[in-house]
Amino acid sequence: MPDTRFKALLAIPNFSAARDVGAVLNGKGHTFDITPVQSLETAQSRCQSESFDVVLLSLSVLDNKFAGLEEIAATLPNASILVLASRGEQADALQAIRHGADDCLMVDDYPSQGICQTIFNVMHRKQLLRQIRTAGYEDVATGLYNLDGFKTMAQRAFDGCRQPRSKVYIVTFRVQGTEQHTLAGFAEALRATCRKSELMPAPSISRVDVQEFAVLASADSLGEVHQLLRRCEETFRKFKVKGAEEVPWSVEFGMAAYDPEYPATPAVVLERARQNWQAIVPSQTDLVKVSA
Numbered sequence: 001m002p003d004t005r006f007k008a009l010l011a012i013p014n015f016s017a018a019r020d021v022g023a024v025l026n027g028k029g030h031t032f033d034i035t036p037v038q039s040l041e042t043a044q045s046r047c048q049s050e051s052f053d054v055v056l057l058s059l060s061v062l063d064n065k066f067a068g069l070e071e072i073a074a075t076l077p078n079a080s081i082l083v084l085a086s087r088g089e090q091a092d093a094l095q096a097i098r099h100g101a102d103d104c105l106m107v108d109d110y111p112s113q114g115i116c117q118t119i120f121n122v123m124h125r126k127q128l129l130r131q132i133r134t135a136g137y138e139d140v141a142t143g144l145y146n147l148d149g150f151k152t153m154a155q156r157a158f159d160g161c162r163q164p165r166s167k168v169y170i171v172t173f174r175v176q177g178t179e180q181h182t183l184a185g186f187a188e189a190l191r192a193t194c195r196k197s198e199l200m201p202a203p204s205i206s207r208v209d210v211q212e213f214a215v216l217a218s219a220d221s222l223g224e225v226h227q228l229l230r231r232c233e234e235t236f237r238k239f240k241v242k243g244a245e246e247v248p249w250s251v252e253f254g255m256a257a258y259d260p261e262y263p264a265t266p267a268v269v270l271e272r273a274r275q276n277w278q279a280i281v282p283s284q285t286d287l288v289k290v291s292a
């Protein structure tokens with residue numbers, strides 16, 4: 001990011017911990033104007049009366065009060081919201097993401113420069129998402145991004161993939177045997193599964209064709225992506241859309257990786273993912289209820 005000052009709200013109950021985080025944020029230049037608070041209630045009050053570019057919330061401040069996090073996210077829709085957690089609090093951090101946080105920082109794992117870079121990445125991503133919304137890149141039926149939105153998000157992910165060991169995977173899912181109006185429910189099932197994944201920042205799901213969805217997954221190994229596929233299989237087997245009629249349905253997936261050593265466009269990688277469809281779930285004996 002350019003040499004710009006940003007307003008940051010820092011909610012940590014421990015004064016010394018807040019001082020240490022503040023020192024990290026401004027370690028190489030006064031980038032952030034920091035407003036420190038020690039409680040969720042005070043953070044909510046400040047967000048009602050002031051505008052912030054970044055909100056950093058300790059999990060100890062939240063204390064499982066995720067409704068307060070949702071309120072902050074609604075009050076400051078353009079702010080980048082991150083939760084600060086330790087490695088042992090990973091599950092709670094992912095829960096916070098499902099309630100409105102844009103990302104989480106495992107503060108005991110990051111070097112100081114890594115913390116700042118992550119915050120800047122989240123701010124960049126938030127700005128990009130605003131641009132996508134204003135450009136009409138949303139799929140009305142599902143609330144996900146459409147093909148153009150997917151290409152924009154994918155190109156951003158590709159541009160940020162600099163290390164050969166790290167790759168960006170495109171995983172596509174094609175729904176067969178369902179009628180059009182079931183796709184919104186399937187999209188929500190896919191969205192719920194991906195919220196549980198550490199591989200990607202939300203939102204990273206798009207509807208790229210009538211019955212096809214694509215997910216962007218950043219990973220250091222293929223095994224991590226296979227974990228995501230296992231979660232998807234578990235979710236899809238339970239997927240039901242309430243209604244009176246039952247019909248067979250199935251889901252296929254395809255996958256391809258973007259490797260920074262061999263650059264390609266999002267359209268090319270997406271087409272590679274489509275070349276070898278494989279059934280993921282379910283068998284023909286599994287049924288989905290289709291709403292009227």
